[in-house]
Amino acid sequence: MATAGTETKRAAREALRDKRRIVVKIGSSSLQHASTGDLDYIRLEKLVRELCDIRNQGKDVILVTSGAIAVGRKAVGLREITEDDGERQMAVKQACAAVGQARLMMTYQKIFAEYNQVAAQILMTKNTIVDDLNRFNAHNTFTQLLRMGVVPIVNENDTVATYEIEIGDNDTLSAIVAALVDADLLILLSDIDGLYTDDPRQNPEASFIPQVDELTEELLAMGKGSTGSNVGTGGMNTKLQAARIATGSGVDMVIANSRDIGILHRILDGGQEGTLFVANREEGFDLPQFVSRLHRRQ
Ligand code: GLU
Numbered sequence: 001m002a003t004a005g006t007e008t009k010r011a012a013r014e015a016l017r018d019k020r021r022i023v024v025k026i027g028s029s030s031l032q033h034a035s036t037g038d039l040d041y042i043r044l045e046k047l048v049r050e051l052c053d054i055r056n057q058g059k060d061v062i063l064v065t066s067g068a069i070a071v072g073r074k075a076v077g078l079r080e081i082t083e084d085d086g087e088r089q090m091a092v093k094q095a096c097a098a099v100g101q102a103r104l105m106m107t108y109q110k111i112f113a114e115y116n117q118v119a120a121q122i123l124m125t126k127n128t129i130v131d132d133l134n135r136f137n138a139h140n141t142f143t144q145l146l147r148m149g150v151v152p153i154v155n156e157n158d159t160v161a162t163y164e165i166e167i168g169d170n171d172t173l174s175a176i177v178a179a180l181v182d183a184d185l186l187i188l189l190s191d192i193d194g195l196y197t198d199d200p201r202q203n204p205e206a207s208f209i210p211q212v213d214e215l216t217e218e219l220l221a222m223g224k225g226s227t228g229s230n231v232g233t234g235g236m237n238t239k240l241q242a243a244r245i246a247t248g249s250g251v252d253m254v255i256a257n258s259r260d261i262g263i264l265h266r267i268l269d270g271g272q273e274g275t276l277f278v279a280n281r282e283e284g285f286d287l288p289q290f291v292s293r294l295h296r297r298q
Contacts, residue, residue, distance in 0.1 A: 009211050012278055014270045016252065019184040021146070022054060022268070023251075025064040025174035026189045030258035032067070037074055039067075045111055046261040047189075051151060052115035054268065060146045062181065063119075064154045064174035065104065069093050072100025090162065097158035108153055118150045123157035126166040129176055129291040142181045168295060175242035179249035179287050186246045187267060187274075188239055189258035194275030195236070197222070212277045215244055243277040245290060250281035 026047060033040050051061050073096045083089035105121050112119040122141065128134045145152050154177055156167050167173045171188055178186040198206035212219065220240050239255055246253040256263050256274030267273050 009272075012211060012252075012276060013272055016185060016254075016268060016276075017270045019059070019252070019268065021060040021062075021181065021183045021185075023062045023064060023174055023178040023181070023183045023186045024051065024189065024264065025170055025186070026066070026258060027170060027191070028066040028070045029191045030189055031065070032070055037070060039071065039107065041107075043258070043261060044107065047264075048108065048111040048117075049115060050261055050264045052112065052117045053265065055117060055149070055151060060183075062142070062146075062152045062154060062177060062183070063108075064170055064177055065108070066155065066170045067104050068097040068101040068155055068158055070100065071103050072096030072098065075099050075103055094159045101155060101158070104155075105153065112151060118148075120145050120150050120152050122152050122154045124154060124167070124173065124177075125157050125161040126291055126294065129180065130288050132288070135180070135288065139180055142177075146181070166295070167291070169238045171238040171242040172245065172294065175245035175249075175251070175253070176287065176291060178246050178251045178253075183251050186242070186251050186253040187264065188242060188253065188255045189261075189264075190239070190255055191258065192236075192255070193257045194255045195239075199236075209275055210272060212243070212275060214280060215240070215247060215277070220244070245287070247277050247280045248282040248285040248290075249287065250279045252279045253277040 024047075031039060031044060047063075051063060054061050076096065076099055078092070078096065083092055101123070109119055122138070122145075124138065128138050142152055154173065156170065156173050161167065167176065174186055174188065177183075192200075193208065195209045195212065196206040197209065200206040200208075222236070222240075243253050254267055254274045254276050256267060263273050
């Protein structure tokens with residue numbers, strides 16, 4: 001595994017101060033109270049305030065948010081989705097997403113408006129990237145929204161995408177968005193501090209990795225089998241897949257703990273927070289082709 005010396009590490013962090021176009025992803029587990037599954041309004045408000053402040057610094061901001069299914073499930077009073085029949089289970093999830101996405105956006109719109117910030121909704125599927133015309137349109141819409149100073153809020157269109165077999169998780173989606181809009185930095189806010197040599201919840205010997213300069217096979221293999229939280233769909237595996245897309249497309253990526261949302265401005269101030277995956281543009285990296293192969297392997 002390739003790691004860097006202290007000076008190089010400091011320089012890589014300092015470089016984050018100059019990032020202009022930033023994608024931030026927050027997962028369901030970071031948006032909910034673990035005990036009830038209800039939205040954590042304080043965390044949500046802090047997140048939006050941070051994002052508005054980044055906007056006020058003249059940077060472009062895109063938020064990729066999960067939570068549609070979780071919020072919808074609560075709204076219709078389902079404690080758990082217990083259907084045995086796979087098809088029926090999918091329909092329940094998709095119905096929950098239809099309810100929850102609207103609620104989630106209503107909450108975001110309200111808080112963004114409090115800070116005089118305009119927000120927009122973009123819902124994507126695998127086809128948005130794989131189909132040339134759709135990708136072209138999505139790219140133009142994002143670009144225009146950013147030009148107008150609007151914050152695009154993105155999720156997978158779970159009501160029409162066959163959830164869990166299309167893009168399936170928002171770690172991957174956020175990296176795809178970052179690649180599509182030529183972002184400079186992707187920040188994945190998670191319930192973990194960053195990348196460890198092993199799952200720190202199971203193995204106390206696991207050590208923290210502050211910076212990754214090259215995504216080696218050894219590193220990618222480390223994420224396999226890690227499931228992470230059971231609220232969203234992203235474990236470390238999906239985060240490493242996101243890193244593969246982001247760094248391969250020339251985008252730096254940081255995984256950081258959402259416990260304290262203030263971590264966002266500390267990252268953008270060059271602080272040593274979370275794990276930084278340094279961009280490593282791969283000449284032959286083809287986003288539509290990569291996305292078209294997603295989940296075919298399973
Ligand atoms: N798109 C899903 C939702 O909003 C979540 C996917 C994920 O957690 O990664 O509920």
